[in-house]
Amino acid sequence: MRVTIKDVAREAGVSKATVSKYLNNAPYVSEHTRQLIEAAIRKLDFQPNSTARGLRNHRSHCIGVIVASILNPFYPQLIQGIEDVATARGYALLLASSDGDARQEHQIVQAMRQRQVEGIIFASVRLTDREVLKLKRMHTHVILASRHLPDAPVDYVIVDSYKGAYLAVEHLLMHGHRRIAHIGGPENIAQFADRMRGYSKALEDAGLDVDPTLVIRGGLRLEDGELAFRQLMALANPPTAIFAATDNLAFGVLRAARASGCLIPEQLALVGFDNVPFSDIAAPPLTTVDGNALGIGRHAASLLIDRIESAQGSSTAESDHTAAPDPMHLLFEPQLLIRQSCGCQTTEQIRR
Amino acid sequence: MRVTIKDVAREAGVSKATVSKYLNNAPYVSEHTRQLIEAAIRKLDFQPNSTARGLRNHRSHCIGVIVASILNPFYPQLIQGIEDVATARGYALLLASSDGDARQEHQIVQAMRQRQVEGIIFASVRLTDREVLKLKRMHTHVILASRHLPDAPVDYVIVDSYKGAYLAVEHLLMHGHRRIAHIGGPENIAQFADRMRGYSKALEDAGLDVDPTLVIRGGLRLEDGELAFRQLMALANPPTAIFAATDNLAFGVLRAARASGCLIPEQLALVGFDNVPFSDIAAPPLTTVDGNALGIGRHAASLLIDRIESAQGSSTAESDHTAAPDPMHLLFEPQLLIRQSCGCQTTEQIRR
DNA sequence: AAAATCTAGGAAACCGGTTTCCTATCTCGT
DNA sequence: ACGAGATAGGAAACCGGTTTCCTAGATTTT
Numbered sequence: 001m002r003v004t005i006k007d008v009a010r011e012a013g014v015s016k017a018t019v020s021k022y023l024n025n026a027p028y029v030s031e032h033t034r035q036l037i038e039a040a041i042r043k044l045d046f047q048p049n050s051t052a053r054g055l056r057n058h059r060s061h062c063i064g065v066i067v068a069s070i071l072n073p074f075y076p077q078l079i080q081g082i083e084d085v086a087t088a089r090g091y092a093l094l095l096a097s098s099d100g101d102a103r104q105e106h107q108i109v110q111a112m113r114q115r116q117v118e119g120i121i122f123a124s125v126r127l128t129d130r131e132v133l134k135l136k137r138m139h140t141h142v143i144l145a146s147r148h149l150p151d152a153p154v155d156y157v158i159v160d161s162y163k164g165a166y167l168a169v170e171h172l173l174m175h176g177h178r179r180i181a182h183i184g185g186p187e188n189i190a191q192f193a194d195r196m197r198g199y200s201k202a203l204e205d206a207g208l209d210v211d212p213t214l215v216i217r218g219g220l221r222l223e224d225g226e227l228a229f230r231q232l233m234a235l236a237n238p239p240t241a242i243f244a245a246t247d248n249l250a251f252g253v254l255r256a257a258r259a260s261g262c263l264i265p266e267q268l269a270l271v272g273f274d275n276v277p278f279s280d281i282a283a284p285p286l287t288t289v290d291g292n293a294l295g296i297g298r299h300a301a302s303l304l305i306d307r308i309e310s311a312q313g314s315s316t317a318e319s320d321h322t323a324a325p326d327p328m329h330l331l332f333e334p335q336l337l338i339r340q341s342c343g344c345q346t347t348e349q350i351r352r
Numbered sequence: 353m354r355v356t357i358k359d360v361a362r363e364a365g366v367s368k369a370t371v372s373k374y375l376n377n378a379p380y381v382s383e384h385t386r387q388l389i390e391a392a393i394r395k396l397d398f399q400p401n402s403t404a405r406g407l408r409n410h411r412s413h414c415i416g417v418i419v420a421s422i423l424n425p426f427y428p429q430l431i432q433g434i435e436d437v438a439t440a441r442g443y444a445l446l447l448a449s450s451d452g453d454a455r456q457e458h459q460i461v462q463a464m465r466q467r468q469v470e471g472i473i474f475a476s477v478r479l480t481d482r483e484v485l486k487l488k489r490m491h492t493h494v495i496l497a498s499r500h501l502p503d504a505p506v507d508y509v510i511v512d513s514y515k516g517a518y519l520a521v522e523h524l525l526m527h528g529h530r531r532i533a534h535i536g537g538p539e540n541i542a543q544f545a546d547r548m549r550g551y552s553k554a555l556e557d558a559g560l561d562v563d564p565t566l567v568i569r570g571g572l573r574l575e576d577g578e579l580a581f582r583q584l585m586a587l588a589n590p591p592t593a594i595f596a597a598t599d600n601l602a603f604g605v606l607r608a609a610r611a612s613g614c615l616i617p618e619q620l621a622l623v624g625f626d627n628v629p630f631s632d633i634a635a636p637p638l639t640t641v642d643g644n645a646l647g648i649g650r651h652a653a654s655l656l657i658d659r660i661e662s663a664q665g666s667s668t669a670e671s672d673h674t675a676a677p678d679p680m681h682l683l684f685e686p687q688l689l690i691r692q693s694c695g696c697q698t699t700e701q702i703r704r
Numbered sequence: 705a706a707a708a709t710c711t712a713g714g715a716a717a718c719c720g721g722t723t724t725c726c727t728a729t730c731t732c733g734t
Numbered sequence: 735a736c737g738a739g740a741t742a743g744g745a746a747a748c749c750g751g752t753t754t755c756c757t758a759g760a761t762t763t764t
Contacts, residue, residue, distance in 0.1 A: 015713065015714045016750090017716095021713085023752095028712050049407070051467065054751090055721085055749090073629070075428075076427075083422070083447070083448065092446055092448070094445065095435070095447040113399050114402040115444060255632070281607055282633050370743055375721090375722095379742095381742075385742080404720035406721090407748095407751085408720085
């Protein structure tokens with residue numbers, strides 16, 4: 001029924017051990033035997049059971065990816081980047097979304113550990129530093145992608161949010177705006193704290209104070225952007241420009257603006273962050289900071305697999321398990337993509 | 353170092369067998385022993401190795417999902433739907449994208465089988481009927497989501513493409529268009545053949561012939577839509593309306609139209625298919641047929657897991673393995689979402 | 705020609721769980 | 735007081751691979 005290495009061995013007239021050696025092309029299998037085994041494998045359509053192999057080897061060749069919500073258009077690019085290199089290097093992807101909820105994230109991590117993933121890429125971290133470090137101690141490599149924990153010695157790959165936000169707000173200032181609002185992400189995510197800092201610094205450098213009524217922080221869903229727009233526009237002294245912490249939030253602004261008859265960019269300038277695939281098809285095309293999700297995904301996966309394989313190599317050698325390598329921090333340079341939602345009439349431009 | 357059931361057994365002063373019984377809450381474990389084991393598990397932070405369990409049980413509680421490209425905005429919704437129910441029912445998701453390529457798809461299937469997935473949801477099938485049937489014979493359940501193979505007895509969950517396309521074209525006809533082009537998907541995907549048929553039938557019912565120069569079939573990427581737009585507009589007698597087989601293709605039309613100064617819907621009406629998340633934020637908001645990707649994903653996963661678990665139950669019973677259940681075919685009713693790219697000035701409407 | 709080394713392949717233990725089967729008490733009906 | 739059944743738990747086989755260790759013959763070295 002189910003064909004195993006034993007069936008192949010019987011068919012080829014050799015032992016399980018020899019078939020196994022063939023499969024791992026170990027030395028000391030004669031050409032003749034090799035052919036017998038190949039014929040048997042073809043005849044029986046044998047597929048080695050990689051979980052059995054993994055059990056023995058403590059290898060699953062599987063990595064976990066946790067995103068907040070795959071419906072947020074930022075993540076598919078990230079996942080694609082991860083998949084590109086994972087597949088190329090022989091790893092499979094276990095995907096789960098946490099809804100940005102710490103409890104769910106914890107359960108996902110638990111489930112992934114039970115499934116023996118060799119590493120986890122967090123594109124959403126609601127875990128505390130301590131929990132993440134505990135994971136690392138448990139043979140599970142961890143990479144943060146597009147997120148970072150400032151105080152934990154963990155690898156991460158991100159775009160420089162501070163600089164990106166600065167560029168965005170600086171550009172709005174150049175347009176002459178003085179009342180620039182910020183729709184931010186959750187306060188406790190470092191990446192969004194950085195965007196907030198970049199926003200503040202740009203205002204400060206222009207000699208302006210941050211008006212707390214112009215800063216709205218909360219969720220990351222499109223609806224949160226709509227809500228924030230309405231709240232800002234209901235102000236006695238509404239802003240003339242908005243810097244949204246993500247394109248998804250900016251899309252919410254776009255939709256709410258259209259619903260309320262507010263013209264963008266004529267009555268309200270808007271800049272987003274991420275350069276999500278459809279930001280250039282929106283009405284109007286969204287001026288945004290390129291977050292290089294694909295590149296982040298690729299580098300995160302690459303770094304993770306490097307970590308896995310170097311740990312693998314050293315564990316058979318001397319290897320003192322206390323010697324954790326220094327955490328790697330990859331920062332991509334952000335680029336401002338000037339389209340039309342900021343009020344520029346030009347065709348697309350790039351500024352660093 | 354690595355904590356196993358043996359460590360728990362030693363710590364609790366019982367045997368592996370008893371711990372195992374506890375884990376599977378089998379009967380005949382006394383309250384006292386139960387508490388000893390619980391304490392040991394907590395103390396050691398024991399996580400059962402689900403691959404070891406799977407090896408013995410022939411269960412992985414893992415399902416594979418194959419999409420063409422996760423960057424196509426249709427798929428994230430589908431995946432979300434699948435994940436919702438998979439997680440709820442205790443299954444993990446192995447995700448891979450095939451680029452719509454048969455060779456890659458074959459390799460992915462191979463890798464997934466080796467990893468002992470209990471079933472595969474194909475949201476992209478480039479495999480032949482024979483290959484899919486072979487999979488089914490190999491203990492791997494198969495569901496097609498948003499795809500179908502007309503001649504193979506395989507479960508599928510789709511939206512009624514024929515009817516949806518008919519609705520879309522009928523609506524363009526109602527606007528008075530007589531030269532309606534169709535940008536189709538690959539000819540050998542049944543779902544797109546159906547959309548083509550719906551297009552033809554609607555024209556026919558209006559007493560019009562299909563002009564082959566107005567039908568362009570090929571890829572599904574946004575760029576394919578741009579290309580098709582340029583090709584159609586270069587015609588001596590260009591169309592006044594386009595029915596695109598997917599929103600993604602329609603986005604390509606939108607982008608190319610903007611680049612060439614062609615106004616939509618004034619100079620060219622456009623209707624898409626899928627109701628991808630951002631179709632209502634596009635410029636102009638895209639009139640489209642709702643493909644209910646989320647619902648398809650949910651039902652596909654639900655059906656798959658039902659299949660897995662009923663097969664599981666019966667295999668211990670008498671079970672005659674030739675008795676394959678009749679394939680299930682779920683068809684969702686399509687809805688036309690009237691927005692503005694078709695030329696309607698109204699706010700959003702729904703027509704069935 | 706004897707010793708050393710290399711080559712090819714097999715037996716059995718092992719990975720971490722589950723399951724079968726067996727034994728020892730305990731309870732209960734008569 | 736005794737046999738039947740229920741309860742609690744352990745020893746060992748098992749899932750499907752890999753790996754260690756061993757042996758026998760071939761080849762090389764001295």
